[in-house]
Amino acid sequence: MLPPRLVDALAGTDVPAPAAVLDLAALRANAAALDGRAGGLPVRVATKSVRCRWVLTELGAERLMTYSAAESVWLARHGWDDVLLAYPTADAATLTEITADPALRERITVMVDHPAHLGLLRAAGAGPHRPVRVCLDLDASLRLGPVRLGVRRSSVRTPAQAAAAARRVAATPGVELVGVMCYDAQVAGVPDASLPERVVKAVSTAELRRRRPALVAAVREVVDVPLVNVGGTGSLHLYGRSAEVTEVTAGSGLLGPTLFDGYRAFRPAPALFLVSPVVRRPAPRVATVFSTGFTASGPASATRLPSPVHPPGLRLTGTEGAGEVQTPVVGDAAGALRIGDLVWFRPAKSGEQLERVTTVHVVDDGALVASVPTYRGEGMSFG
Known part of the structure; x- marks a missing residue:
């Protein structure tokens, strides 16, 4: 009501x-609840679920997860100094802008998961004197035989693939690997009102508890990355005791749209x-x-x-x-x-x-x- x-x-x-x-009291209550569920881990705010600078400022958001390269530049130029671009980009003009500006290179981390992304950065001017920070996206989807549950993101799924991808990044002049992301969309973004949904989420959570530490370890054998970003509104409570995780992300849980009415752990x-x-x-x-x-x-x-x-x-x-x-x-x-x-x-x-x-x-x-x-x-x- x-x-x-x-x-x-x-x-x-x-x-x-x-x-x-916007109900400001509800926004504040949701933010406090998300912080409490994060188990002491820092919460990075997903800007695609907010799209209002005033709200980001009101929340005191210091870490941002953006959805667009141009958005990342805009927010970095408005004072945010920890901007993680969550999706790979083919925006050559904006990559060139980031590469040419030392302040933007320091503030923005670009997502990659394919060798072609490294080529785009090099073409944009990344080099030994213009290093660009990048994060490696890891596949967190659940695969049960031929069935795939979760979003189609990275092709980097196994520890061997993660290590190979990290080596490619490390061997690319002007590209600095600083983190990995492993987003569990089939857990974080799916309600658990029905028994089948709860079973899928439980199975996927157990599978990731086994696979994710191995993925991170494989990358860290190549580069000791300081950033490991996971989770979303529906799953951030699962990671407080995960030794390899350094932060979680939330966005939709701040404003409470109807697609989140079916969550049992957090509404x-x-x-x-x-x-x-x-x-x-x-x-x-x-x-x-x-x-x-x-x-x-x-x-x-x-x-x-x-x-x-x-x-x-x-x-x-x-x-x-x-x-x-x-x-x-x-x-x-x-x-x-x-x-x-x-x-x-x-x-x-x-x-x-x-x-x-x-x-x-x-x-x-x-x-x-x-x-x-x-x-x-x-x-x-x-x-």
Whole structure:
């Protein structure tokens, strides 16, 4: 149920819609809970789940995990000095910018998992006098015979492959291997509401407890890397006693989108909402809301749609769902809605939704305390 303090804070205000609303108390509570679950390990904030510099600053985030090379440069130039680019890039212009600037080379670590990535860095100017820091991405997916569970990321899966990849990096002039990443998407990013989900997560966790230390050890026999990054919102509590791990990552757990409602170990408080006014009343129990059809990435399904949460009792229609320009909602509560009334939605994912709006309206202690720009609001888009 939507806290009344949020509804009251926006009552009578002229907020352009669709708009994003941030419950600051819920954000702070989620951040504290994630820190507590991390078992003493530092938590790196995944910026793709936030996409708002004000929120990153409010969280006191010192370590960032970015999703774009250009985003990494932008944040490094705005004061962040520990930026881990989580995905390999083919952005030659931005790699050249990083390579040419000593401050950027010091602040940004670039992800690699293929020899071609090293070639791109060399072509961008990396060399003995322009060393670029890199992190080696390791495959953490679960493979059961021909079945692969988890995201398709790195091809570096076995200790032998990890050692060979580390040797390739070490032999490349101007490329400095400083860390490894091993992201368990099939554990961190999958709810555990059903028995099959719980079984897969348990099996994968056990498999990684055996394989991950061997992978890290194989790399460290070549280069004694100081950084070992693992985990996500749904798994960071698993690594506090893992001797080889130096930090964990979290992002979605800060804002609590609906895709994280099915987690048993941790259910973040909803902190981000979308609001938009009713613009049509096509039938007695139907109200049409402007826009809000910000569908989240992933397998196409109803779980990727925003969910109406206020007034209570609303639901999307099966034939239209949530739309780019209009979203019909139905139910008994729709009959009481008037044109101009605000309807509140929870997004399925968090950061992706903020690509669609320019401003986040921050509510604290029942009052609208700030309106701050998203990446898009600052004229930046890295998707």
